[in-house]
Amino acid sequence: MEAPEFKEFAKEMVDYIANYLENIRDRRVLPTVQPGYLRPLIPDEAPKTPESWQDVMADVERVVMPGVTHWHSPRFHAYFPTANSYPAIVADMLSGAIACIGFTWIASPACTELEVVMMDWLGKMLDLPADFLACSGGKGGGVIQGTASEATLVALLGAKAKTMQRVKEEHPDWDEATIVSKLVGYCSKQSHSSVERAGLLGGVKLRLLKADDKHSLRGEALEIAIKEDLAAGLIPFYVVATLGTTSSCAFDALDEIGPVGNKYNVWVHVDAAYAGSAFICPEYRYLMKGVETADSFNFNPHKWMLVNFDCSAMWLKDPGWVVDAFNVDPLYLKHDMQGSAPDYRHWQIPLGRRFRALKLWFVLRLYGVENLQAHIRRHCGFAKQFEGLCRADDRFEIFGEVSMGLVCFRLKGTNELNDALLKRINGRGKIHLVPSKINDTFFLRMAVCSRFTASSDMEFSWREVAAAADEVLAPQKIENGHK
């Protein structure tokens, strides 16, 4: 494909994208296809000779769209939001054209340097402590990871390296395997599954601690666990405090966990994957009280801050532990400027990396901080609106407290009833939700996800929930009537 054709094709795609997103509300949010739907729609093999871009374009609607779950529809309330915005899409186009691999500074200085400065911009927007920022002139700094799960793993591996070194000095006679077998990390039972998975990947024990009745991990629970493990000869080394859990958007008590972690030489990692974006609004920052005690902090602008996936922002007070843990330095990657700017390949699991800072730069400049704050506040307001509608229907109850853009709710009654409600809602296909369960209570999660969401969408979604409840409760009533 040559440039003139590319221009035609890409501009057609621009129009297609605008049309897709502006009219996304009209598409069925959850597809009706069955597993294996796609294979029969396309040939068994790649073509030998080129097809026309018009044919490919036509197949987007024929082959792809019938199987797409429309994450950016205002009818999509599953999981948490993933970001999508016009400035980020354009920035990624440029990133695709430059297509540099930013593993070292020299491999494309702009790629590294824009990332350093964007992570400072972003850190300032959240009012992070200065020692997380590169501009403070200390050791700290930020990096864009692909996902929060990678950030959790990177922090765990940094914590592991740091503790290994300390314990080796204290016990020169212990071998590595012995030390690793004694390491123990902590998180809440409510933390994301990726935290448990980081323990699996890192080959260390991770204890899931019980949260309090507000689903929040408290300092006392952590300290009790640490003391137990120390008494048992284990070595506590890592704790993850989640700010905004996936199940119910609960906040661990970072202002309690942090000091306990610091006291026992345990690396404190903050996973604020979803809720972290809210800290650009001063009124939500009380929820990250204690952040100055953290060793690493992570949130995903690619969730709630309109920067397309992947853009997971991570700050480290002392990246040295991560850099040294991962550092293998072959000659073909050495360069003369080594040491004067971060070589981000040492900060992450993969070696290669895209020019992701561009989309942060474009989004921050083309929205401005005030519009991003307004976006967060609007979503929180929609959650309140949905809560109000739910509370006004006495068949329903709110589970826990409504937090950020998430409403956890259920029909008063059994888990089975609520499971039936969820299946009915998703089966009707007009909105999409996923469930969760805490302490054996099954509930539905309504996450506000789309930047196109309006107040009328909340009313629509509520009417769908209420209508599904009518259907689910109707036979029950009859059944009860027969008794």
Next chain:
Amino acid sequence: MEAPEFKEFAKEMVDYIANYLENIRDRRVLPTVQPGYLRPLIPDEAPKTPESWQDVMADVERVVMPGVTHWHSPRFHAYFPTANSYPAIVADMLSGAIACIGFTWIASPACTELEVVMMDWLGKMLDLPADFLACSGGKGGGVIQGTASEATLVALLGAKAKTMQRVKEEHPDWDEATIVSKLVGYCSKQSHSSVERAGLLGGVKLRLLKADDKHSLRGEALEIAIKEDLAAGLIPFYVVATLGTTSSCAFDALDEIGPVGNKYNVWVHVDAAYAGSAFICPEYRYLMKGVETADSFNFNPHKWMLVNFDCSAMWLKDPGWVVDAFNVDPLYLKHDMQGSAPDYRHWQIPLGRRFRALKLWFVLRLYGVENLQAHIRRHCGFAKQFEGLCRADDRFEIFGEVSMGLVCFRLKGTNELNDALLKRINGRGKIHLVPSKINDTFFLRMAVCSRFTASSDMEFSWREVAAAADEVLAPQKIENGHK
């Protein structure tokens, strides 16, 4: 930013991209900026209110481009190529607009299913054994990873899980820490640094074995190491065979390594990150002889097959070992269709994933297999052309054999002389190369990287090398004359 503005901005960016790429030869391949160049060029903080897209666009040339190393310039000969093509850029635009997170089938069925089928298309293009392909109806299948380093780590973790289970059955009295401490993996000293790093990340020993005089790891060397380690009470579990090393594009003897691995129950992983693309041409497939013995196979279409980063293709004969090693299954990710299609989140390190199969689909259809083969053959031809120019100048020698699109060469003389040559070449700024070193011999690597490369570019690059050699050798001659 609303849709009408997006259309203007994105179409302007399309023109910018075409203009950038079509005229990339005219830019200085390696920037002259010093570390820290970018920070003074932009404000200290994100703007409160939106800027115009025209201002942002203008800053691309002012702020970004002066710091870009132009990987797609025909003057760029460093590392290995990274891919860039118009069809892939357009596909990524669509991926950015759909912006689904394909962690489960239901999260966007098209995202998973197109990937399954594209990995079959690609596997057939390489003529991989049927048991790697999903369409064979067995356990095997492919997945798109972000990078080859992740694929190496994923395979290592799968191998670890598989061996742990076997050894636990054989020795029910051994605890996990004991078993892990006995595990030992293998690769060539010539394998990529990311293999060693995978060992670090996975917390297992990895032995770097000596290659033969053609820089190829042989079966005998592996078998000797395995026997030594078994005799010492260790547990061999993993070997990486590299097809196309980074230093010199050497090929490990997979047809020898594979049978040895199979014999000793050692997981055989093939890392063909760069050279794997060449296997779409039948005449190069002899270099992957023995592939039927492998447990996993990986190459990067994002290197040499015109699919933009990130697109690292990995096939597993039995993904179960990886899936089970990583599987933590919370309720909010469960769905009714589980088991009937792969939930790719279990196949990889991160949880989230982009719709990357689109760019594979677009590239395969809009180039067609024949044009992709022609691209590979053209690059191999350019390497031969450069080799010829180099051999015709008796100041130079070729290091090893010219393989694929890589020429390893040096001035006859000391390492210091060749280091001076490299610095002179990069300092002149017209072309960019990186060095490597094998067995204490320092040499220069000339990789053919750009899809815009023409025969005249090879002549240009050679003239640059020769001119730099004139400069480096000139004072030496004078010095010698004075003696």
